[in-house]
Amino acid sequence: MLQEMERRLHQRLVARLGRIGSDPADSPDVGLQKRLVLALTLGPAPAGAIWGLIYYAAGAELASLIPGLYTPVALANTALFSFTRNLPLYRLSQLLLILLLPWLLMMSLGGFRDASAVVIWSALAPLTALMLDDLRGACFWLLAFVGLLVVSGFAQPHLPVQPLSETLTTWLFVLNIGAVIGSIFAILYYFVVQRNFFQERSEKLLLNILPKEIAEALKQEPHTIAADHEAASVLFADVVDFTPIAATMTPLNLVELLNEVFQCFDELVEKYDLEKIKTIGDCYMVASGVPRARPDHAQAIVLLALDMQQAVASHRFGGRHLDFRIGINSGPVVAGVIGRKKFSYDLWGAAVNVASRMETYGHRGAVQIARSTYELIKNDFLLEPKGIVQVRGIGELEIWHVLSRKDIEAQESS
Numbered sequence: 001m002l003q004e005m006e007r008r009l010h011q012r013l014v015a016r017l018g019r020i021g022s023d024p025a026d027s028p029d030v031g032l033q034k035r036l037v038l039a040l041t042l043g044p045a046p047a048g049a050i051w052g053l054i055y056y057a058a059g060a061e062l063a064s065l066i067p068g069l070y071t072p073v074a075l076a077n078t079a080l081f082s083f084t085r086n087l088p089l090y091r092l093s094q095l096l097l098i099l100l101l102p103w104l105l106m107m108s109l110g111g112f113r114d115a116s117a118v119v120i121w122s123a124l125a126p127l128t129a130l131m132l133d134d135l136r137g138a139c140f141w142l143l144a145f146v147g148l149l150v151v152s153g154f155a156q157p158h159l160p161v162q163p164l165s166e167t168l169t170t171w172l173f174v175l176n177i178g179a180v181i182g183s184i185f186a187i188l189y190y191f192v193v194q195r196n197f198f199q200e201r202s203e204k205l206l207l208n209i210l211p212k213e214i215a216e217a218l219k220q221e222p223h224t225i226a227a228d229h230e231a232a233s234v235l236f237a238d239v240v241d242f243t244p245i246a247a248t249m250t251p252l253n254l255v256e257l258l259n260e261v262f263q264c265f266d267e268l269v270e271k272y273d274l275e276k277i278k279t280i281g282d283c284y285m286v287a288s289g290v291p292r293a294r295p296d297h298a299q300a301i302v303l304l305a306l307d308m309q310q311a312v313a314s315h316r317f318g319g320r321h322l323d324f325r326i327g328i329n330s331g332p333v334v335a336g337v338i339g340r341k342k343f344s345y346d347l348w349g350a351a352v353n354v355a356s357r358m359e360t361y362g363h364r365g366a367v368q369i370a371r372s373t374y375e376l377i378k379n380d381f382l383l384e385p386k387g388i389v390q391v392r393g394i395g396e397l398e399i400w401h402v403l404s405r406k407d408i409e410a411q412e413s414s
Contacts, residue, residue, distance in 0.1 A: 032194050033132050034087055039187055040128050041078055041094050044121070045071045047179055051118075054172070060162045066105040070097060091132055095141060099125035103148045110161035112152065116172030120180045122148065127184060131191050226336035232289035233301040233330040233373060234352050236359035237265070237308060239282040240323040249318075257318035258282060264315065268307045272300045277347060283359075287347055290335040298330045298376035302402055305367040313365070323365050327358025328402075330373040357391045358399065367402040374400050382406055 052068030055061075074097065081090040102121035109115035126142035133141070164172075239245070239261075246254050258279075265284055269276045277285040286304065289297030305326045312324050331351030337343050354370050362368040374383060382403040391397050 030087065032191075033091075035194070036128070036131055036187065036191060037087070037091050037094060038078070039190060040098070040124070040132075041074050041090075043183055043186065044098070044124075045074050047183075048074075051175075054168075058164055058168055060109065060164065063105055063108045063162055066101055066108065070101055073097060095125045095129060095132075098122065098128075099141065099144060099148070103152070106152065107155065107159060108162070109164070110159045111156040114161050114164065114169065116169050116176050118172070118176050119149070119152065120176055124180065124183060128187060131187070226334055227291065228332065229290045229293065229335055230332045231293065231295075231297060231330070232287060232333045232335075232347075232351070233298045233328060233376075234333065234347060234355035235286040235288075235301050235305055235326065235328045236356050237284040237286075237305075237324050237326045238359050240325055240364045242282040245320070245322075253318065257320070260317045261312075261322065264311055264317075265308055268304055268311065271307070272304050274300060274304060275345075278344060287333075287335070290333065290347065291345075298328075298373050299380055301328060302367070302369070302373070302377055302381060303405070305402065306404065309365065309367060325359050325362035325364065326367045327355055327360070327362050327369075328367065328373050329355035329358055329370045330376055354391075354394065354397070357394060357397070361389050361391060361399075363401070369400050369402060371398050374398075377402075380406060 048067040048070035052064045052066075054064075055067070056064035074094070077090065077093050077097075081087075084090075099122050102119050106112065106115035106119040109118070112119065122145055126138060126145050129138040129141040249257065262279055262284060265286075266276060269286055272288075275287045275290060277287050279285070286301065288294065288301040288304075294300065305328060308324065308326065312322055329351050331349070331354070333347045333349040333351050335345065335347050337345055351372070354372075358368045358370055368386070369377075369383075377383075382405070383400045384403055386399045386401055388396050388398050
């Protein structure tokens with residue numbers, strides 16, 4: 001119980017610190033940069049106080065002032081940042097502190113060896129600039145760090161040496177190298193965790209828009225993607241009398257109604273591992289056999305249609321009972337992504353047009369199919385012939401209504 005309370009307290013503290021200088025308008029990248037600068041600022045603060053006490057106890061009073069000053073200056077700078085939310089100024093001031101203070105401390109102690117390589121703390125400036133600044137800015141901080149090293153090399157013979165014992169110098173080597181490596185690891189670890197979080201969220205969003213295979217191809221090199229699929233099935237579902245229904249609802253309520261319906265359909269699409277293509281107003285489009293070929297593409301999409309039919313019949317969406325027309329057709333299609341912006345995966349071909357007409361010329365609450373789908377599923381489903389209809393732009397089409405699966409009908413009969 002005590003450990004759980006401590007864990008929650010730690011989480012609240014981290015969350016509160018993460019809100020310092022934050023702005024609701026911050027992009028995810030800016031928010032991450034602010035949290036990293038805070039970590040870079042507040043992380044070394046305890047070390048500055050400890051190093052100051054060590055040098056003071058060793059008799060190096062002047063040297064103890066430099067790390068001792070870091071903590072109050074860093075805290076004051078953070079307080080200013082929480083008020084101004086000025087990230088560039090906060091980042092610049094902190095990188096300057098981290099770059100210059102260890103170098104000044106090394107100069108006051110007598111050089112590289114006598115200062116136990118304390119200048120290694122200055123390396124945090126260019127390393128963290130890689131995460132907080134653009135490449136040109138990071139190169140500037142790297143050159144500044146190298147420049148200080150060169151100056152130190154020339155100044156080494158002329159620096160006054162502080163009287164630190166050999167044992168203390170050795171242990172300060174251990175502390176400086178260990179603390180800097182630990183700080184770099186902690187900052188990079190946090191950066192990688194946050195980066196992975198944003199990448200996973202972006203990946204999930206991308207996969208909600210495009211099929212996995214298409215998303216991977218576009219990530220490799222954005223280009224026009226089109227593929228022929230010789231055997232696929234397409235479904236269109238549309239709300240009956242949608243225009244009169246929409247006229248009685250506010251726009252917000254109408255959107256909420258469609259969202260409720262389409263979320264229900266989305267779950268069914270996932271159940272059969274099919275591909276939702278898009279929604280256009282109140283129309284819902286699904287494909288089977290693209291982008292991954294499957295021999296049961298027609299059977300799978302008809303099962304989806306029957307489940308959709310049952311879901312609509314047994315639910316009230318937004319307090320209303322809705323009726324749908326569902327049309328299905330099978331055949332060769334072209335599937336892919338065209339254009340350069342706002343990608344969407346779409347289908348083209350005569351089979352798609354016929355599927356759309358099956359829905360348009362369908363009946364309330366019925367699943368209507370054309371001959372190409374009939375030939376593929378006639379042994380698996382109970383079908384009712386509906387004769388021939390004259391379809392605008394296509395001509396005469398023979399149609400059937402899907403009633404149920406044959407195995408279910410046989411079970412009910414027995």
